[in-house]
Amino acid sequence: MNAVKPDNKVEILISAAEIAGRVATLAENIAAQLPPNMMIVALLRGSFVFTADLIRALHLVGAHPQVEFMALGSYGNQTASSGDVHIVRDLTENVAGRDVLIVDDILESGRTLTFARDLLRKRGATSIKIAVLLEKPGKRMTDIDADFVGFTISDKFVVGFGLDYANYYRELPYIGVVTT
Numbered sequence: 001m002n003a004v005k006p007d008n009k010v011e012i013l014i015s016a017a018e019i020a021g022r023v024a025t026l027a028e029n030i031a032a033q034l035p036p037n038m039m040i041v042a043l044l045r046g047s048f049v050f051t052a053d054l055i056r057a058l059h060l061v062g063a064h065p066q067v068e069f070m071a072l073g074s075y076g077n078q079t080a081s082s083g084d085v086h087i088v089r090d091l092t093e094n095v096a097g098r099d100v101l102i103v104d105d106i107l108e109s110g111r112t113l114t115f116a117r118d119l120l121r122k123r124g125a126t127s128i129k130i131a132v133l134l135e136k137p138g139k140r141m142t143d144i145d146a147d148f149v150g151f152t153i154s155d156k157f158v159v160g161f162g163l164d165y166a167n168y169y170r171e172l173p174y175i176g177v178v179t180t
């Protein structure tokens with residue numbers, strides 16, 4: 001049987017053009033702080049659209065990152081994560097001795113990024129920085145901050161540009177708020 005897409009109204013919060021402009025600036029900031037041969041560790045699934053745009057913006061400012069993916073999961077419902085983060089799909093390359101940029105879609109409680117940062121640290125990464133497209137302040141449950149933040153948004157559930165609701169809406173070229 002075919003899955004049925006939820007029938008929500010989605011209002012544009014951040015347009016595609018705004019995102020593009022911000023991603024270009026983030027790439028400049030990242031290239032100024034990390035070596036050109038950084039290793040990007042993109043956290044699946046939410047960050048794949050942001051990562052795809054970010055690496056092309058990084059190319060334009062002279063960086064040539066390697067790109068790795070790691071899927072992390074946390075048990076919970078569709079709009080809130082629980083505390084228990086685990087590896088769903090691991091990296092295929094060694095991060096020891098590398099300058100790593102972890103890329104994620106959104107920093108909320110911080111549990112996902114804290115897990116990822118601690119794991120890569122244990123595996124011997126030389127340095128670890130964090131880039132997120134979005135950040136919701138005031139929701140942090142762990143002591144973590146991103147080094148590069150696209151947009152700080154209020155506490156609303158957002159979709160698009162890789163972010164999902166029940167694994168839908170990732171294809172939207174903008175960030176939207178689910179209103180119903």
Ligand code: IMP
Nearest residue numbers: 046107108109110111112157158163164
């Ligand atoms: P954290 O571990 O609580 O910081 O949660 C981060 C993860 O929760 C993100 O990688 C997203 O997958 C998910 N998440 C948090 N807020 C939203 C949202 O507003 N829309 C879609 N996914 C979200």
Ligand code: MG
Nearest residue numbers: 044045046105
């Ligand atoms: Mg996610």
